[in-house]
Amino acid sequence: MTDNLFDRLADLFRSPGPVNWRLAREIAESSAGNVEPVDPWLDEEYRDLAATAVRYVDAASPLDPVTAAVSPRILDRRGWASAAADGLAYLAEPLAAKFGAEGPAPEMVQMLAPALIGLQVGGMVGALSHRIMGGFDVGLPPARPERPFYLVPNIEEFAGKHDLDRRQVRLWVAMHETTHVAAMAEPWVREHAVKSMSAFVASLEVDEEAMTTRLEMLQDPEAMQRLVEGGPAMPPLLAARGGAEQLEDVRTLMSIAEGYAEFLVDRCVGNLIPQAAALREAVDRRRAEPAPGEQMLAQMMGLELDHARYRLGTTFCQEVARRWGDEAVHRLWESPATLPRSGDLEDPVAWAARALL
Structure with missing residues (x-):
């Protein structure tokens, strides 16, 4: 975070609501870095490849890509971060309800919990802004x-780092993003994903020791910096008791979307x-x-995205096509x-016995 942002924290902490979204956006934008304008010719190329x-x-899928056909957003890191935090409200706001009158120093918890959640959501979004290439890459289903x-900066950086043809990478990303958006726009798919995520969040309980540690960190600028950046390994703020x-x-749904x-x-x-x-090998590596963004998600709510399962989704689709056709x-x-x-x-035959017969 910038010194200027630290100077304004006292004001930012006063924002009302169960989650301090103002603080989340400020932290996300600060972590994402300065504006990086996308060259007009590159913007046009991404739009052409998206179309x-x-x-x-x-032409090739039963999915309806009408949502994906809407003019895409061609973004830099800061542009994405400034808008992305609000999209996590369906997860963050139920988390805020966990910080009730129980646990350590209940009055302090209720006063600082909105800022703490906003701080961690903002830090997570800021970290992800340096890594993801599109919505398909976030690992969490959208609520709508x-x-x-x-x-764009992450896509171009990925292509350059791995010595890959940039236009091929852009087309690969466009296919993945279009498929992801079309799949998640299906009402029953999105409802299934959000319902499952909500049930997982409902199973979480506050870890009192972890909460106390974070409250203490909010009172020390250096410790707060570590909290925003993920810092050293910390126990999850909330731990699952089921779910x-x-x-x-x-995880299975996201793996199947990737494999498809x-x-x-x-x-x-x-x-x-x-x-x-x-x-694909470079993506797997x-x-x-x-x-850092995924580590912060794990530290906040014990949620491991398990990207290794994405490869299982790919092999599943390949095996289904080989055995029973496209x-x-x-x-x-x-x-x-x-x-x-x-x-x-890992057992497509079991799926076929249920879904195809």
Whole structure:
């Protein structure tokens, strides 16, 4: 955080509400860094590739890409961070309700909890702004249909770091983002995801020791900086007392969305992305690396995104296509009854016995 932001913290802490969204946005923007304008020609290229991806998904998939066809947001890190915090309200605001009259120093908890949650949400969003390439990359389902977005500096940096053809990477990202947006725009898919996440959040309980530690950190600027940046490993602020099944449902859904996007890349634009194998390997390596934003999510609510499962979603779709054909893969999005369960990712035969017969 900048010194100027620290100087304004006393004022920011006074913002009303169960979550201090004003503080969350300020922290997110400060962590994201300065504005990085996207060159007009690059903006136009992303829009062209996004439109191309919409046409391919519309032609090859039962998903309706009408939401994805809306003009995409071509963003820099700060542009995304300034708007992204509010999208986590469906998770953050129920968390705020956990900080009631029980636990350590209840009056102090109720006074500082909105700022603490805002601080951690803002820090998490700011950290993610340096990593994600689009909505498909966040790892959490959206609470409502969202426009596709492309976080240009991260996409370009990823392509350069791994010596990949930039236009191929942009098209790969556009296919993944379009598929993700179209899938999450399906009312039953989004309802299933949000319901599962809400059930997981409902199972969380405040860890009193972790809460006390964080309250003490709010009184020390250096400690607060560590809190915003993720700092050293800390126990989760809230710990799950159940909810494992619901969390697995969300992880499975996100894995299937990723695997289905890979399936469409192969079927629709495989010939346009000759570096696809190298690109996927680079994505897998990147996801295996610790990500500060994801670590902060784990520290806040014990939620591990488990990106390793994304590869299971890809192999599942490949195996279903090999055994029963492409039409069987498309049936994933038919209804809640055909959506794979957690164990199905490693046992597509079990899924087929339930969904195809």
